[in-house]
Amino acid sequence: AQPRHIRVCVDPDWLPFEALHEGRHIGISSDYLRYVADYLGFSIELIPTSSWQDTLELLKRGGCQLSPMLNKTRERNAYLRFSDVYFRSPNVLVSTKEQPFLQSFEQIGDRSVAVPRGYRLQEYVKSYYPRVRLRLVSSEREGLAAVATGKADLYVGAMFSVNAQIQDSGLSNLKIAGWGGPEDELRMAVIPELEPMLKDINAALANISDQQRLAFYQKWNNIQVIDETDYDLLYWGLGLAFLSSLLLFMRNQIISRYNSELMLKNQQLEQMREDLQASNRELAFLSWHDPLTRLYNRHYVNQWVDDNPATLAGRHYPICLMIIDVDFFKEINDEHGHNTGDQVLVELASVLQSQLQQDDILARWGGEEFVIVCQRCSPEQGVTRAEALLAAVTAKRFCKGISLGCSVGLAVLRPDESMLSCLERADKALYQAKSEGRHRAIMALD
Numbered sequence: 001a002q003p004r005h006i007r008v009c010v011d012p013d014w015l016p017f018e019a020l021h022e023g024r025h026i027g028i029s030s031d032y033l034r035y036v037a038d039y040l041g042f043s044i045e046l047i048p049t050s051s052w053q054d055t056l057e058l059l060k061r062g063g064c065q066l067s068p069m070l071n072k073t074r075e076r077n078a079y080l081r082f083s084d085v086y087f088r089s090p091n092v093l094v095s096t097k098e099q100p101f102l103q104s105f106e107q108i109g110d111r112s113v114a115v116p117r118g119y120r121l122q123e124y125v126k127s128y129y130p131r132v133r134l135r136l137v138s139s140e141r142e143g144l145a146a147v148a149t150g151k152a153d154l155y156v157g158a159m160f161s162v163n164a165q166i167q168d169s170g171l172s173n174l175k176i177a178g179w180g181g182p183e184d185e186l187r188m189a190v191i192p193e194l195e196p197m198l199k200d201i202n203a204a205l206a207n208i209s210d211q212q213r214l215a216f217y218q219k220w221n222n223i224q225v226i227d228e229t230d231y232d233l234l235y236w237g238l239g240l241a242f243l244s245s246l247l248l249f250m251r252n253q254i255i256s257r258y259n260s261e262l263m264l265k266n267q268q269l270e271q272m273r274e275d276l277q278a279s280n281r282e283l284a285f286l287s288w289h290d291p292l293t294r295l296y297n298r299h300y301v302n303q304w305v306d307d308n309p310a311t312l313a314g315r316h317y318p319i320c321l322m323i324i325d326v327d328f329f330k331e332i333n334d335e336h337g338h339n340t341g342d343q344v345l346v347e348l349a350s351v352l353q354s355q356l357q358q359d360d361i362l363a364r365w366g367g368e369e370f371v372i373v374c375q376r377c378s379p380e381q382g383v384t385r386a387e388a389l390l391a392a393v394t395a396k397r398f399c400k401g402i403s404l405g406c407s408v409g410l411a412v413l414r415p416d417e418s419m420l421s422c423l424e425r426a427d428k429a430l431y432q433a434k435s436e437g438r439h440r441a442i443m444a445l446d
């Protein structure tokens with residue numbers, strides 16, 4: 001059976017949440033409690049106390065059985081049972097106007113903080129911020145006065161009640177200096193014997209409409225706005241919150257802009273690095289190759305000769321040099337243009353490449369002249385290969401249907417002969433091929 005009569009005690013000085021005024025219970029919790037009492041059908045006997053500490057003592061001893069608006073804490077769990085949360089309220093730090101703004105508890109450092117004895121925040125600060133110097137006071141009013149008179153650096157408490165108190169006491173040198181820990185989650189509490197009532201209390205609280213809740217809140221909040229100019233305290237609080245979110249937002253914006261710029265710069269750097277590597281590769285390639293036909297160049301052949309004197313001198317096989325020169329190439333340029341001439345040279349390079357054997361070295365000697373160093377190639381083999389090569393060139397249709405003929409001068413490297421001298425003899429043989437009517441291969445005599 002539910003009790004018909006319940007002894008209630010409240011915080012005597014915690015407006016707008018609750019207070020005692022001329023022996024009556026006033027504040028937000030008085031409206032909620034009246035609603036719950038009507039819903040459940042019990043009558044209320046108010047037991048007056050002189051401080052919150054007194055109220056807690058009385059609850060511990062069973063002198064009163066219900067308190068309508070408080071936070072649940074580990075310590076209070078030992079002697080009270082709690083309803084669901086029905087009201088939430090942010091906590092703030094209060095300092096004098098000269099003090100700097102603090103973003104959170106972490107920045108309190110070694111400042112002293114006033115908090116009413118027995119308030120949940122006392123337990124909270126003690127367990128999570130043991131370095132903070134707590135100065136226990138008997139009420140919020142006393143705590144705020146301590147800050148105003150320099151006895152404590154900060155006060156921590158609920159924003160709504162702090163606001164009300166400051167206005168009520170005219171403590172105009174105080175300001176909201178930062179957010180003060182987790183928000184209050186306010187519930188009703190009963191002594192353990194009344195625990196079975198909690199189900200019905202929760203049902204009653206859940207039954208209160210949002211509109212009704214707003215009306216309770218506004219009723220007690222409005223009463224406290226005595227001096228309109230003191231709105232700045234609230235504005236400070238809201239401004240502070242706005243400013244910190246703005247700063248955070250700007251900081252994130254700057255960081256993300258910086259990051260994307262950094263990413264772009266890195267991409268550009270990477271691109272430059274790749275371009276540079278490609279240019280270096282091309283440069284290395286071009287030092288040994290002809291840019292048009294991509295064949296080796298004259299420089300490569302000279303280097304090869306320099307690098308292989310032993311091979312050339314001590315070899316046990318013949319080496320044959322071929323110089324190949326296009327017949328009447330000037331006419332092709334004149335008739336089809338220089339670009340077509342280029343294209344013909346490129347195509348001719350692949351015909352020559354298709355005729356190569358293992359160990360052969362093919363190079364563009366210059367202009368429309370090519371050289372093949374044929375290793376392990378006798379004079380007879382040299383002539384046969386040169387004629388096969390001429391036949392392949394003749395058979396090929398070049399771009400724009402162009403046909404080509406070539407002349408070839410050959411020479412076989414003598415045992416003690418330098419490559420240069422051998423080339424000169426091959427060149428003479430080429431000259432001879434040209435003067436004998438072109439489109440032929442001639443081997444230089446020893």
Ligand SMILES: Nc1nc2c(ncn2[C@@H]2O[C@H](COP(=O)(O)OP(=O)(O)OP(=O)(O)O)[C@@H](O)[C@H]2O)c(=O)[nH]1
Nearest residue numbers: 325326327328329330331333338339341342367368
């Ligand atoms: N398109 C193009 N023409 C080139 C290149 N190098 C040289 N030539 C041209 O090749 C032609 C060679 O002309 P000549 O030395 O008179 O010889 P030719 O016309 O081939 O006649 P013969 O060698 O006497 O059979 C010149 O007109 C050069 O301009 C090149 O890289 N591209």
